[in-house]
Amino acid sequence: MTPLSQLFEKTRSENRAALIGYLPAGFPSQQECIDAITAMVEGGVDAIEIGFPYSDPVMDGPIIQAAADLSLSQGTGAREVFSTLAAITHMGTPAVVMTYWNPIERYGVENFAHSIAQAGGSGVITPDLTIEEAQPWRAAVKKEGINSIFVVAPSTKDDRLEQVTAECSGFIYAASLMGVTGTRTTVSTSARDLVSRVRKVSSTPVAVGLGVSTKEQAHEVAQYADGVIVGSAFIRLLQESQSMGEGLIRVRELAQSLAQGVRR
């Protein structure tokens, strides 16, 4: 069982949702990314999603695009992603990598899964890998004993929902709305409907992402989901802060407030 799966057992027994924080590797720089993640964990984030910055992120809104561009301009690549991952798992925090498919294919599918396992990672979220194209990945993930996390969307029909969720382990990533990453003032009602449809076909934990940025939103989602994923809100704080010191304080505060939110 991966640390991620253990986490969901723990949060379920504590009758709360897990808080998952996202940051692209190498943003704002390699070391500052790790510092920010440390602040997130100190504030109460339970697990980390490390983004593999990619040149053509079609699922991401302007906030994450800008962060990824900055990271790429500093030369972030697979090596930096894996070393960031290892730094987090050494702190004892469960962590996964979120990446578009091409970097995996380029690195080598089996090698990628192996490097994730080597770095102590629990698994990988693949937002643009469809189950029809997943055969080689399925085999690699199984061999390494890590989690494969696919995304489901409000538009996913019930029969397909059953197929996609059957491929997921660790958790199922439920996209709260039809759209790209970013902060939103309200969490779409489609999130609750999607999670209840997932419940009918799978007992794997479900985490909701896309558009969650406040304690109130986290609290609302925690009523029906096993996990709450927050990314753009953390990144925006780092982008807006005058100094890294200020950014770290604000990131820690947001994490604390979200951590209260996920407690029902």
Next chain:
Amino acid sequence: MTVNQSEIIGHFGPYGGRFVPEALIEALDSLTKAYEDAKADPAFAAELDYLHRTYTGRPSIITEVPRFAEHAGGARIILKREDLNHTGSHKINNVLGQALLVKRMGKKRIIAETGAGQHGVASATAAALMGLECVVYMGEEDTKRQSLNVARMKLLGAEVVPVTQGSKTLKDAINEAMRDWVTNVDSTHYLLGTVAGPHPFPTMVRDFHRVIGVEARAQVLELTGKLPDAVLACIGGGSNAIGIFHPFLEDTSVRLIGLEAGGSGINSGKHAATISGGTVGVLHGTRSYVLQDENGQTVESHSISAGLDYPGVGPEHAYLSDIGRAEYQAITDDEAMEAFSLLCKTEGIIPAIESAHALAGVMKLGRELGPDSTLLVNLSGRGDKDVDTAARYFGLPL
């Protein structure tokens, strides 16, 4: 669940497929179904055919170009005149087909990406014709080098959104169009302009362009009494090329040659020759050849021609290259501009700079094969939009 790659529709050998957010799967499935239904409905083909005859100006003619051919080893050279289509390029063939599908699907809004602006103009035209809302995404760089087409799209009632992310060119315009589509998929059709992207686009867009090759094959047979020795076309995403190649696939005596944009030369690293100079990868929802670095990041492409300036290529071309049925060569900016100028001065035809890459290819091949050969070239578009670029290149006062 196990899925055998080769048995999944939408693949060309190991290429093609669907690498997209799950949110788009439902839209791609219903598009596939709408297209299959339309294909089986004679009324759809009849309506498209009627539009092509009364609006596009099909069939497009062929023109033999003996004065140009004197500079190409004296080969017999025949141009398929897609430049004479309404809106000035082959792009209208696909756009009208998809726009009719949009009507069948009951959607009211189309979005499109454009590089040179030809696909954007064709999309804006079809939207005006059919009463659809139209938003065109165009890299900010391209809005500058193709400002004439930006004005055309606006005159036609479309909204043009300059894309300021990434490299500010065609690939970023596609990213932004896909983000719009994920967000507005219920009301909106993404009218993709080439044979790339996730299934069903590579197949569907090819089918809408097959009319080029079907007509040209019959026209050349009628004119010369035999099949050509080779068919040549420029390759951006690959739509005009696959359109003219496809009806010749079974004619194994006919060489199929795609001319990619070699920019400043493949060795310079500044080019858009994806098959000649790229590696296998996934970009914009499909597996094919891609210009990418060792981390799988897309590398910026370079070409004097905005319409060929794309770091990907349609998956069927990747497959045709691998199995050896088609050949792909790179043409540099300078070679293309030499051919551009030559066609202007010897035949009185100003070609699109995209198409000039195919003309440069035929000059080389003609010199190789000599006067006994018959070579068919797809003249995919006209050069009005390129007058500015060409004048600058040749140092003419503007």
